[in-house]
Each structure stands twice: as structure tokens, then as C-alpha cells.
Amino acid sequence: MIPSLDLVLLFLIVAIAIAxxxxxxxxxAIMLLCAYSFLMAVIWVEMHAVDVAFTEAAVGAGASTAFLIAAxxxxxxxxKK
Amino acid sequence: MSTKNSEAGEGKERAGDVIVETVARLMVPFIQLFALYVIIHGAGGPGGGFQGGVIFGASFVLLVIAFGIVNAGDRFPEGANTAFMSLGVYIYAGVGLLCIIFSLGAAQFLNYGFIPLTTHFEENRALGMDLVEIGIGITVMAVVTSIFFNLAWKREPEEGGEEE
Structure with a gap:
């Protein structure tokens, strides 16, 4: 774990979520959620949770984005306003 | 029907362009091979049945996006999807029941070592784990494909009226 890299990634995640x-x-919005999931996967890898990161990248960034675009x-x- | 499909932008007779179709046709076998690697390798490393199944289903989603949902949808009938979903669950539960049967009354559900595939207890355990992962992968692949089809396929309006 590198604390400064963690801080940068978490700040990016918060910025993407607000956007x-x-x-x-x-x-x-769907594309931003895809980027959110992918950055989350990077954070999981950085925290040495590779299995969770694998699931996040496959489901969050792959399948869930396709489902949301289909919807x-x-x-x-x-x-609408 | 054709006007509705062209409104949706999918399912036209020649909808895609050459680059998208060629890249999809080239990428899909590698994605599926990687999914099989993830399923088989899941016992000893990152990955497993769920992730591999999602990747396998995502390859079908890529096929659908590239070739149009009507052209691809005829190749994935709903009944086959349902059969694959049940097949995976049956493999999982069947391996568990085999463990109960071969443990001879000890009733250890999913204790893979008791299945006499090889002579060693540990190898039996590894092979049983792979069998269960294959079952999970088949179910997840069918469910992901089915969810995507049900979300994206704009069916005939009278058919939808009958369903509701």
C-alpha cells in the first residue's frame, strides 16, 4: 500500500462519483460509472485484494455497463428537468 | 417491426460497420479462452466460476452489440438459456450429492475429497472444486446473457402485451 497513491485514487473516485x-x-453518467468501477478495481489491486478487484472489473466495469446501456x-x- | 428496430438503432439487416464486426469476430475467441482459463485457474489463484462466467457472458454481449440483437438473438433461444442456467445448478448440487453418497453416511455436502476420481484425497478435492466452478460458470454465463437479452431486446408490442 502506498498512502499517497491511495489518496490520489480516492480523490479521483469522489470526483467521478460527484460528476x-x-x-x-x-x-x-453510465460511462462515468464504468470509470468509477475501473478505478475501484485499481484501488482493490493496490490494497492487495486481487480477487475482489477481478470481480469488480468483470461485473462493475464490464457487465453492469452493458446492462445499463441496454436499459x-x-x-x-x-x-428531464 | 423493421421500423421499430431501426428506431432502436439495433437489429437492422446490415447495421454494423466492418471494423466493429471484424474486431468482435477476432476478439471473442480470446475472451472466451481467457474466461475458461479464469474458471479453471480459479481454485489456486484470483478468479473463479463467477468471474469467468461473467467474462464468458460478456463475450456474448459483445457479439450482440457488434452484430445486432435480432441476428444474434436467434442464435441464443430463451429455452437454451434456461437449460444452461439449470444445468449449472444441477452440476453444483450433483457434485454435492455425490459427496454425500461417497462419504458413506457421514453426510458431508461438497466435501470433494470423497469422490473417487483419483486415488489421492487431495487430487479428488482439486478436481471436485473444478467441477463445481464449471457449474457456477455455466449458470452465471447463461444468467448474464439472459439479463442482457431481456433488457435490450425490444420485442413485438402485441407479444409484450400478452406477457403483461
Missing amino acids: AITVRDLLS LSRTTRWE
Whole structure:
């Protein structure tokens, strides 16, 4: 574990999470959630939890993004005011 | 039906372009090989049935995204998905029941060492673990594919009305 790298990654995660709930384009929100999951996987690897990181990368960044895009294709892309 | 599908942007007769289809066709075998490696290697390292199954299902999702859901959806019928889901659970429970049977009354569910696949207890345990991982992988692969199809496939409206 490197504490400074941890701090940088956690700050990036918080920034991405805030961006994901404030952006109005839902496709951008999905892509930000994908980046969130991937950074979370990087943090798990950095904390020596490789199995959890594997699951996070496969499910969070891969399958869940595909599911959310599939759900988005049934509705509109832009969030209403 | 064709107008609705072209509205969705998927399922047109020639929807994709050459680059996406070629890259998908090249990548899918490697993704599936990596998924099998993760499933088999899961007992001794990171990975396992769940992760490998998700990766295997993601390869089918990539096929669907590249080739259109109607073209790919005809190759994954709902009944086959349901059969694969149950098959994985049956493999898992069947290995557990075999352990109960071969442990001769000790009733140790999923204690893989009692299955007489080889002569050594530890090798039996490793092989039984691999069998269970294969079952988990099959179920997760079918469930991921089925969830994606049910989310993305815009079926006929009268068919949806009958379902609801």
C-alpha cells in the first residue's frame, strides 16, 4: 500500500462519483460509472485484494455497463428537468 | 417491426460497420479462452466460476452489440438459456450429492475429497472444486446473457402485451 497513491485514487473516485450524479447526459453518467468501477478495481489491486478487484472489473466495469446501456436504449438519453 | 428496430438503432439487416464486426469476430475467441482459463485457474489463484462466467457472458454481449440483437438473438433461444442456467445448478448440487453418497453416511455436502476420481484425497478435492466452478460458470454465463437479452431486446408490442 502506498498512502499517497491511495489518496490520489480516492480523490479521483469522489470526483467521478460527484460528476456521475450531476451530469445530465445519461450515457455520460453510465460511462462515468464504468470509470468509477475501473478505478475501484485499481484501488482493490493496490490494497492487495486481487480477487475482489477481478470481480469488480468483470461485473462493475464490464457487465453492469452493458446492462445499463441496454436499459438506456429503452428510454431517452437526456435527463428531464 | 423493421421500423421499430431501426428506431432502436439495433437489429437492422446490415447495421454494423466492418471494423466493429471484424474486431468482435477476432476478439471473442480470446475472451472466451481467457474466461475458461479464469474458471479453471480459479481454485489456486484470483478468479473463479463467477468471474469467468461473467467474462464468458460478456463475450456474448459483445457479439450482440457488434452484430445486432435480432441476428444474434436467434442464435441464443430463451429455452437454451434456461437449460444452461439449470444445468449449472444441477452440476453444483450433483457434485454435492455425490459427496454425500461417497462419504458413506457421514453426510458431508461438497466435501470433494470423497469422490473417487483419483486415488489421492487431495487430487479428488482439486478436481471436485473444478467441477463445481464449471457449474457456477455455466449458470452465471447463461444468467448474464439472459439479463442482457431481456433488457435490450425490444420485442413485438402485441407479444409484450400478452406477457403483461
